[in-house]
Amino acid sequence: MMYAINRCRVTNVIMSNVRSMHLLKEKAFVNGKWSAAENQQTFDVYNPANGKVVGSVPDMDVSDANLAIKAASEAFETWKLTTAKERSKLLRKWFDLLEANAEGIAEIMTAESGKPLTEAKGEVVYGNAFIEWFSEEARRINGEIIPSPVATRKILVEKFPIGVVGLITPWNFPHAMITRKAGAALAAGCTCVIKPAEDTPLTALAICQLAHEAGFPEGVLNVITCDRKNAPDIGKLLCTSPNVAGISFTGSTYVGKLLNQQCAPHIKRVGLELGGNAPFIIFDSANIDKAVQGALASKFRNCGQTCVSANRFLVQENVYDEFVNKFTEEIKKMSIGDGVNPGVNVGPLINEMQFNKVYTMVEDAKKLGATIKTGGQPIENLGKLFYTPTVITNVSASMQVYNEEVFGPVATIIKFQSEEEVLKVANNTERGLAGYFYSQDISQIFRVSKLLEVGMVGINEGLISTVEAPFGGIKESGIGREGSHYGIDEYTYIKYMCVGNLG
Template sequence: MYLIMSLNLLQRTLYVTRSKSISNLSCRGVHLLQNKAFINGKWVGAHTGETFDVTNPANEAVVGNVPDMYVKDACKAIDAAHSAFYNERWHNSTAKERSALLKKWFQLMETNRQEIAQIMTAESGKPMVESLGEVTYGNSFVEWFAEEARRIYGEIVPPPQANRQIMLTRHPVGVAGLITPWNFPHAMITRKAAAAIAAGCTVVIKPAEDTPLTALALTKLAEDAGFPEGVFNIITSSRKNAATIGELLCKSEKVAAISFTGSTEVGKLLYQQCAGGIKRIGLELGGNAPFIVFNSADIDKAVTGAMNSKFRNCGQTCVSANRFLIQDGIHDEFIAKLLEKVKALKIGDGSRDGVQIGPLINQAQIKKVSQFVDDAIEKGGKIIHGGQRLSKHGQLYYEPTIVTCLRDDMRLYNEEVFGPVISVIRFKTEEEALMIANGTQRGLAGYFYSNDLNQVFRVSKLLEAGMIGVNEGLISATEAAFGGIKESGIGREGSKHGIDDYVYIKYLCYGNLQ
């Protein structure tokens, strides 16, 4: 009841003025809601005074408003981060000190997990249970990198001559520009920022325009944790200014590294913009994940894995299964059991108890999903469930959908749908399945189900993806190295390798030793 009451307070802002949309929400449940950006330890607006509204996709109510910043504002954030990095308090900070700050940030986020989740559901539309799950997941990166900060080791290398000593040491690269997506507004910030800060970098964060309020809530807790001025900066902007701010972060000589999670198309553009300065870059980009079910699979477990992988966050995850390859022998049984599960999904406002499927994030996304399904129908695809917008719930709801009889000229076959649509391809042999699965330039995640041990080892080796779920539909974990191959990205996040994007190795050769 407390959660529902607090979220109702958030939703009442539809009829209030911009100036009141934040201040009227000062109750205990939403004290983390902020209406300013954070630069050099101060909460600030855009230099023009402009703001933009943040809306709830469940009902299109205005949740709040935040500064619509320009390049001039972003320059101030970069300058602050650059100055803080070379300031003795941070550049020479110890791993133990950085670890302590991250631990405090983690504890504050744990204490305020309910409030963070409320804000996330209100601006992203995801069910409350998923928002709470993301808070747990996102917080775990801060805890993990608080510990990893003290394990950024160097090396002593045996020298080729007796009078030499060779050492390799690891150092922070400098200012890190972090550009994060709307689908995981908490975890994508903590996964990047915690690693960068643990390494000794300072950060400038640009959250997605659809979900800046979660990012600002995390920033408020970072401030409360006591990070020095300029170490943690966040700039907000509407879609109209996002491209120029992204270009600035990529081209500024004061920014040493860029980390971006988002579409492959935008990732390619940022990669080009970083090339002029030979800038360190980490990219976690789009996928086109195959979900293969072989004849030997446990069908019930495969169906459960399919539901977990496909419908989390209404299908709006980069590792979501996109193409379902089902072998001849179990195809009909798998589809029948899957259909039963899909029909049982509860759709609605994510703030309501029991809801499993919320709205898509915005009009562009629901238009894209609708076009993908319409394209499949026009080319001979068969809809066995769904395929319609659900306007009775709101403007951004799309019915969980199963499409069969896919062909290779359909968009659902070739592109990432990023929505609640299961696209089914029937296959006969393992070789055929692998040919289809690998026939894309995307290689983020892949899934397959089999109880044939020989097949498990064969397919694990031959499936072209950076991450593979074997008899498992949920693969994300703090301890694991998250990232793809091909056009799905560069670098890894999480795990001990998450530090790598934010440090460089310095080789020290001590010669003429006696």
């Protein structure tokens, strides 16, 4: 790690509010107990805004993960027999506790992820809503009676939980990505082994503490923590263990492909929410002021580190100059800094690896002739992971920023002439998670929304995530859907029962 170790504990770093203190856990959670790694190793969690140590958690390995899988497997034998109403009540208790402790969770999240406190609070509201939603959906996992072609038979269809599921979650939404998966899995009757990202394990442990307080039985919900070096082996174990029925992963396309390959020989249920390369199209008929506000929300939330962030801004020639000028002026007004400070709306990048990626891509664009309208450099006086919100024009297909997902506070803007042209550019990618466009032409709205090759479309809207809607992509952006009533399908199988000789 690039920072010198500063042993300030979280109590000194961020938390003046005593409500937060009982949520700060520095042990993993296995079989209903707070547990150290068998090898007694730990690793530090750093605040990306200032480099200080927020806390230390167990650096577990496959032996610890096997214990968590065993606990979840044993717990499944009784958890699968609970009624939908029983699971619903426990999930609702968890939701109520999450709501009561929202401030404390947000503080922990800001400390370890760097996102502004206002954004952290927004994620907590969003993440909590999944537990509320699935507490209600638990009682709506309905079967079916199908008319039989034979008078003496009855055809029954029922849904059952698949078993133990491994949930591997990312650092950019350390709360919501757990609740979106675990809420659905628990509602269906599955048990969980959660492996949070090494950059943000403390949020996962905080919400697990509240699940424990809600009364979930031992082994139903387990959280194992590990540093980057042990993550591949634990991920492989979750994919290959005969006691794990399914995997749900949110993260990079590269890792998602690897996990899918590891699951394939075992024919496991796989849910993947992978990288995007979202186009953001502004047509001539668009309301430019609303398009600018939508672009700001889509691009710079969480410092551009979201899988559904707009990555390529494609602007029709008649409104190109107006959009670029208004967009650039709004970006210049952004407040950048430590997320705990009032008014900050752009924090640091998560770690050195992500910072170097953003820096390299912008430098490559400069070298190949791009124009930097604003930004384009680090902000060293704030800290080692801060980068200015950046607008790049005169972008060509030879540049990295044209072809790759930036995952940072960098907006590339490309001019186009016709609808046909822009659809070719927008769809010319292996990714297909989200896409956005602004238009006031109703015929164009229905035409373009149909032709964009993505799983989710924002039409005159830059923020589209909500618990009620199915979240997921096509092409190399993933398999399956999360959230909505479709989200539980990933954790159930359908059993057909034929009752004969009814006479």
